[in-house]
Amino acid sequence: MKKALIVEDIPETANWVRRVVEEAFPEIKATLVSTLNEALCVLEKDCHPMVLVDLGLPDGSGLDILRYLQRQQNKTLAVVLTVMAEDEMLLAAFSAGAAGYLLKEQSAAEMKESLLRLEQGNPILSASIARRLIDHFRQTGPEKAEDSGLTSREIEILALISRGFRNKDVSEKLNISENTVASHIKSIYQKLAISSRAEASFYATKFGL
Incomplete structure (x- = not known):
């Protein structure tokens, strides 16, 4: 994996995510953008094996980036990185082609481990979301x-x-x-x-x- 695109409008968070990505994949070159339009412009010009997307962007929804990748670059590993933990957002993200759904509350070590598992072909979820899903299935059977x-x-x-x-x-x-x-x-x-x-x-x- 040589390139990653990080779509995040808060500079401190974007830089933190870039450090985690570069620790997980030392050979990677990470590009930072802060808006939906910037992300689509970058993706139209070049493919990125991994894209990390915030859902709440200043000019739209990160779901539109996921849908674009699903249509045009479906081999890209698209990961949602957000504070939104609602069930409807989770389902919408996976329906749009996300390979992972991580909450920003997790530690750098947890995120690094998740990204490494993703590259190996394993779907990833933040622990709190995984626990909620397990509880749901236990209740419904x-x-x-x-x-x-x-x-x-x-x-x-x-x-x-x-x-x-x-x-x-x-x-x-x-x-x-x-x-x-x-x-x-x-x-x-x-x-x-x-x-x-x-x-x-x-x-x-x-x-x-």
Whole structure:
């Protein structure tokens, strides 16, 4: 990973995030912008493997950046970094293609660890949000994956990718081709109406996988 874009309008926070990113990835070059328009201009000119986005920007919502990346640069690891912990914002961010959702309240060490896990293919959430989701699922109880229309093979693959397995890992574990894995994942996404592995992880937890 060589480049990161940080979209944050508070200079002190932006510089703090840049220091954390550069500690996690010493080879990285981080660019700071403070508005939605600035971010879109940078992204139109160049791809960034990682983008960290605040949702509340002076000229709009960081969700628009996530949607742009989902359409134009869907291999980018897009991470929300915000103070907004409401359920509707969380769901909107993952629906727009976020690979992670972190709250600014966490420490630099926690954020660094999260970013390293993200690069390895694992969806990331701040601990407080993860606990809230777990509490929610405990109260509502797991649903049956079969009720979603998933086949037994798709349920197997959903369980694996929710634990951070890459397509190659799933292929080797199940003794099927990577193309077949990709086809199953596409089918899973369509049946669950999702667009990211982070959302897949939510459903795996919901199904008790």
